[in-house]
Amino acid sequence: MKILIIGSGGREHALAWKIAQSSKTTQVYVAPGNGGTSNANNIKNIQIENIDELAKFAEENNIKMTIVGPEVPLAEGIVDKFMSKDLRIFGPTKSAARLESSKKFAKDFMSRHSIPTAKYATFTNIEEAISYLETEGAPIVIKADGLASGKGVVVAETLEEAKEAVIDMISKKNVNKLIIEEYLTGEEASFIVMSDGINIMPLATSQDHKRLKDGDQGPNTGGMGAYSPANIVTPDLHNRIMKEIIVPTIQGMAKDGIPYTGFLYAGVMISPGENPERPIKTLEFNCRMGDPETQPIMMRMKSDFVDVLEHALNGSLDKAEIIWDRRVALGVVLASYNYPESPRKNDIINGIPNDKEDCITFHAATKISSGKYKTDGGRVLCVTTLGDSVRIARETAYKVISNITFDGMQYRSDIGWRSLKSNSSNKSG
Ligand code: AMP
Ligand code: GLY
Secondary structure, three states: OEEEEEEOOHHHHHHHHHHHOOOOOOEEEEEEOOOOOOOEOOEEEOOOOOHHHHHHHHHHOOEEEEEEOOHHHHHOOHHHHHHHOOOOEEOOOOOOOHHHHOHHHHHHHHHHOOOOEOOEEEEOOHHHHHHHHHHHOOOEEEEEOOOOOOOOEEEEOOHHHHHHHHHHHHHHOOOOOEEEEEOOOOEEEEEEEEEEOOOEEEOOOEEEOOEEEHHHEEEEOOOOEEEEOOOOOOHHHHHHHHHHHHHHHHHHHHHOOOOOEEEEEEEEEEOOOOOOOOOEEEEEEEOOOOOOOHHHHHHHEOOOHHHHHHHHHHOOHHHOOOOEOOOEEEEEEEEOOOOOOOOOOOOEOEOOOOOEOOEEEEEOOEEEEOOEEEEOOOEEEEEEEEEOOHHHHHHHHHHHHOOOEOOOOEOOOOOOHHHHHHHHHHHHO
């Protein structure tokens, strides 16, 4: 069957790579794709981004299944459009995608359905927001209501910073609505599931590295690296996340008349400590898979993903099974000069290795021009490896990276540090 993937990042390259391996797949199209998806067996890029034209392409080319990578087309209603033409597509409708596209919708939904999350209040007015900040104090978190490509959240350490963020969002960035939220401490994990509206299939757990620099310093980014599994998510915490967050979300959406179909990504904050009852809270929902979390997750998936997606589209996810590689997968993002501020394009990339069973270089913002790979945006490549431990997967990744060059290349040298730290504290304790 022919399968269409929407998007152009590392996540979409990983999805295309995995889907192309299925015996059921004859051709994968990626719209618009990147340098990596333009140059692989049975994967082809198509230069279409408009939703009506994508639906037309799917209709005319007998596409049997469409998978949506990023949030923007979901928030714009790509699923509603395809469904109106009886085209099979896996993702939430525009209305269900509000779990990501409106922080206020998500917070009100969680509060209505008793899903644990940080205490919050919503504001449209600077004076009221500031007076709330003065009663709450710092640290505190300010979030713009709508989609902001990861730039709509300010974790303010001081009251001054918090006030500045409120003024900046409302008066300079034209944010009409913002959320002010209690600051949570603990360790974050990415918990991603698939749902057919009723049944839920959890994917392997993972952990992202959001800050640009080592030691979780520097500005927030889309994610500088990820690994799977996240060993903070013990079997007990896995059960609790399902029971306290995921199941009530899928059931709550169905109850509210907005059944949720698609990938659902809960960013979960796990409170510090060892107490089995310690709070777990939902930081955010994304209505899609994570980037770069998808890259290690796809590396670990041993089952035929197209089978699983077919179950999801047929409403029979309860019959699906996913077998995971027991090894750890770890992905390190190589980003361009000046990412995330204003990434430079057109730097020539050298040294991309051939793929191996335990090391795949997923492309993100790359293109091929004059026969060479060049940078084409912020996150450029994600070198993703498999290994018997985080340490081994990481050694392989950094060895490969030492041969890749482009001007201004930035990457973190500590991907997986939390896992290594918890392993060493386990050993010493
Ligand atoms: P979000 O887009 O809502 O996930 O926020 C982006 C990042 O900001 C999260 O991954 C956290 O690192 C941080 N963050 C968001 N909300 C909070 C919170 N309530 N307390 C502490 N950190 C937060
Ligand atoms: N890596 C975080 C995200 O995909 O939102």
